[in-house]
Amino acid sequence: MARVPIEPVYGNLQGIKSSQLKQLQRLYQQRLPGDCFTTPEFAQRIAAISTDLGQPVCVYINRRGQVIRVGVGTLRQTRIPPLELPRYGAERLSGIRCISTQLKLEPPSESTLTMMAIQRLDALVVLTLTGGGFERRGGGATGYIKETYLAHLVPHPETNWTVSPPLSLDVLTGQDFSSLVEGLEEEFRREFVGQAVDQQGDRVLLVGLQTDGITAQRFQDGLEEVTRLVETAGGEVLQILKQRRSHPHPQTVVGEGKVEEIARAVQTIGANLIVFDRDLSPAQVRNLETQIGVRVVDRTELILDIFAQRAQSGAGKLQVELAQLEYRLPRLTGRGQAMSRLGGGIGTRGPGETKLETERRAIQRRISRLQQEVDQLQAHRARLRQQRQHREVPSVAVVGYTNAGKSTLLNVMTNAEVYTADQLFATLDPTTRRLVVPNPLNQEPLQILLTDTVGFIHELPPSLMDAFRATLEEVTEANALLHVVDLSHPAWQSHIRSVMSILSEMPIAPGPALLVFNKIDQVDGDTLALAQEEHPQAVFISASERLGLETLRQRLGQLVHYAVSC
Structure with missing residues (x-):
């Protein structure tokens, strides 16, 4: 004869007798009608067990009326882990209701209702038990249920749930569970569809x-x-x-x-x-x-x-x-x-x-191969830089906080076609273009190479610093830097400090830098005056409106001449 598997009991089992544990395990054999929250007999049976234990008891039931989890303790102690719940999403309930006992004559606490919300329970039935109001009949404990509460979620941002006033057990067991759940599911679905309109991303x-x-x-x-x-x-x-x-x-x-x-x-x-x-x-x-x-x-x-x-x-x-x-x-x-x-x-x-769920050893091999390819890329870019230096063409790297307008500046000054957008990290791959700037010695104009680099950000992740070292070396190998700052950003001073901090961590000290404040057409006079006072040697421009570009070209010529002379 096949042995019946013993169902587990969850929660706080310390001090529970074997006979009490068997009573809890027998609850798994119960089956409730699909249209009611509970039956009077089942509720009284849970109350009796809870009274005998002197602890709350929670019983979780699916919509087919099957008991799927029994626990000793509060909803927090006995809850179903989120990963074990059906993954329906915000438009659906979990398909599980809970009947719990409570030794205090009061409505369910906010902590209990929070656990109901986290599990997205269909409903929560709380049976409050009278202290000492139990009789011994035929050697067994019969729990007396003083009053009950019915709670469930509601699809409204202002309030997460609703709790009924105290109900008698007869009133509770007479309510239609299936109609309530069907109505709630429809409300959640409508609310979810309304939120999801025109919402394609996460x-x-x-x-x-x-x-x-x-x-x-x-x-x-x-x-x-x-x-x-x-x-x-x-x-x-x-x-x-x-x-x-x-x-x-x-x-x-x-x-x-x-x-x-x-x-x-x-x-x-x-x-x-x-x-x-x-x-x-x-x-x-x-x-x-x-x-x-x-x-x-x-x-x-x-x-x-x-x-x-x-x-x-x-x-x-x-x-x-x-x-x-x-x-x-x-x-x-x-x-x-x-x-x-x-x-x-x-x-x-x-x-x-596609590599993330493979074996760790295979990922490590892949990392080793990628590291070798990055090293080769680094060597290749080093050869290209040597060729440029051999031709004696000075280079200027455009650096700055992400979305400061570096790519826009490169486009307007060199007629490049680098992608620009009002987004962080709109461009990632470096782009180099030739630019002619005035010679400060009034001789033949200077030809320079202007390179747009990846934008910096506060506390740039070390993994990116390491992986993009081949790209960032465009900064360390340049003759000079053009540090672009978005003056219209409220945290422009913090952005300057972040960029300078990252530059200071470069393995090779970069060349001299020219500070350029961009987007001056979007700032008020006070901000402009403050920046001019703090950085009197800086250049103030608007790349999108082509303001101050001629002054920038002249200052670039002076910067390159100084960098090459040194």
């Missing part, structure tokens, strides 16, 4: 953490920058959640309560991606994804995704793939099919995406 919840040492202004500037990064990557930030802590939580970055708030917000707004404004460890990403059930992307992975979209040349794609694989290699642990990165969207694009 729906993002942005999370920002302000720690000690970060000023409020810098924190806000960082959030705005990450928002721009999300938009550049093709996503839309639906909501921003913030938290202030002295230091990041080692397991989940933010605190436990904030993790619950994030999970609740994800369900409310229908987000399919969470982006953090900082870099996360592999363990932090895994912990967050396990608790919330939605993909989590940090700042570096977001930038890598943009680079994957922007890389056009073979060299650029090569460097992006190398950076992606080196970044993702330690993050492969725990990535099963349930959280596969091969589904598309932010953080999944790029030449190396």
